[in-house]
Amino acid sequence: MALDRVVATLTASKVRTALVGLIVVAAAVGGAFALGVFGVPSVAAVNNSFGEVTDEKTVVETDLVVSNPNPFGVGLDGVSVDYAVSMNDVEMARGGREGVSVAAGNSSIAFQTDLENEAIPPWWTSHVRNDERTTVAIDARVSSERLGRGTNLTRTREIETDLIGAFTSEETRPVNADAPLVDDPVLYVNETRGRWGTVTDAETPIAMEFDVYNPNLEPYVVTEIGYDVTMNGVEMGSGSTAEEYVIPSYGSETVELTAALRNERLDDWWVTHLDESVNGHQVSDLRIEFYAVVELPGGERVTVPLDALTYEETVQTDIFDEGLHRGSGDESASGSGGSDDETTDDGASDENTTDDGTSGGDSTDENTTDDGSNDGNTTDGNTTDDDDDDGGLLPLSVD
Incomplete structure (x- = not known):
């Protein structure tokens, strides 16, 4: 009996010691998190691309890289990941996960x-x-409800296009009537100018001017100039002037025209812009065709296609910095400017944070291996790993 009591006493003592040890470890871990000794998982990178496109929706495919600075996995019910994509402060997409x-x-x-x-x-x-x-902004956040902390990553990218800049030209182009008993050219267009007008929710106007010269002895009357605008074959707008212009003999006159794009057709154009089978991924062809109705000296009116004035411009974008069109040598490719990444921690400063936990005023954009060392190569904040099998991305599970 005495031996049994001794064994029981020793066993109870070991259990109490183990429980105390577990409590101490749990308290130490909790305190370490609270004091910031262990880090809260953060967003290391966000990579987006366009997926399937329909008439109503465009799928945005996102690969979000979460960096856990701790030597062990973190699986808390309160851990969530959220992100949003906006373009010029217009929210385009929003998503997230909980229980990560x-x-x-x-x-x-x-x-x-x-x-x-x-x-x-x-x-x-x-x-x-x-x-x-356009400023493309991607905001991502990893937060822990239990720890009451979170980290943010903001990536911005500047996109620029020039759809109508090349319309302004001093090239002289003839206007031929191709009519019997009429000497061509009946007119010359010596200069064209174009600029965006006042944009509304309904339409996007292009204000155009044509400097027209009459090389003939008789005056000519331009009773109408019409236009048709397409983008990747999608009819964006058509119309004509309502004012007549008299072009005096051996004289010039400036003819004004406003071509309006119907904004309600833009979502139809967007589908073709992303459809690689049309012109290539994120490639569009703008085309503006003109015609003129000219009243000849005898009173006859002829409709003249202004083929020499047809305006064509190709625009390319790379909204998510996927590396599209690089090396093509095409000056019309747009999407200049790199990506700026900014990582912040709740309650911390707004300085950019590198993967090793140090902070500085500027983003390093250096490749970071899983052991925290830098290899000196410059990227847009993507992470790499020495193991070619997983590309530096370890498995992630969702509860």
């Missing part, structure tokens, strides 16, 4: 979010009003 578990190091999680094509017209009007400039 991440292994030590870098982990990757894939999202698919629908971009409603009806958001394209508001973005377009902001793009034109901003001199054909």
Whole structure:
């Protein structure tokens, strides 16, 4: 009996010691998190691309890289990941996950979010009003409800286009009537100018001017100039002038025309812009065709196609910095400017944070391996790993 009591006493003592040890460890871990000794998982990178496109929706495919600085995995019910994509402050897509578990190091999680094509017209009007400039902003956040902390990553990219800049020209182009008993050319267009007008929710106007010269002894009357605008074959607008212009003998006159793009057709154009089978991914051809109705000296009116004035411009974009069109040598390719990444921690400063936990005023954009060392190569904030099998992205599970 005495031996049994001794054994029981020793066993109870060991259990109490183990429980105390577990409590101490739990308290130490909790305190370490609270004091910031262990880090809260953060967003290391966000990579987006366009997926399937329909008449109503565009799929945005997102690969979000979460960095866990701790030597062990983190799996808390309160850990969530959220991100949003905006263009000139127009929200284009938003997504997220809750109940995320991440292994030590870098982990990757894939999202698919629908971009409603009806958001394209508001973005377009902001793009034109901003001199054909767009700021693409990607905001991602990893937060822990239990720890009451979170980290943010903001990536911005500048996109620029020039759809109508080349319309302004001093090239002289003839206007031929191709009519019996009429000597061509009946007129010359010596200069053209174009600029965006006042954009509304309904239409995007292009204000155009044509300096027309009459090389003949008799005056000619231009009773109408009409236009048809297409983008990747989508009819964007058509119309004509309502004012007559008399071009005096051996004299010049400036003819004005406003061509209006119907913004309600922009979502139809957007589908073709992303359709690689049309012109290539994120490639569009703008085409404006003109015609004139000219009253000849005898009173006869002829409709003259102004083929020499047909305006064509190709525009390319790379909205998510996928590396499209690089090395093509095409000066019309747009999307200049790199990506700026900014990582912030709740309650911390707004300085950019590198993967090793140090902070500085400027983003390093250096490749970072899983052991925290830098290899000196410059990228847009993407992470790499020495193991070619997983590309530096460790498994991530969702509870």
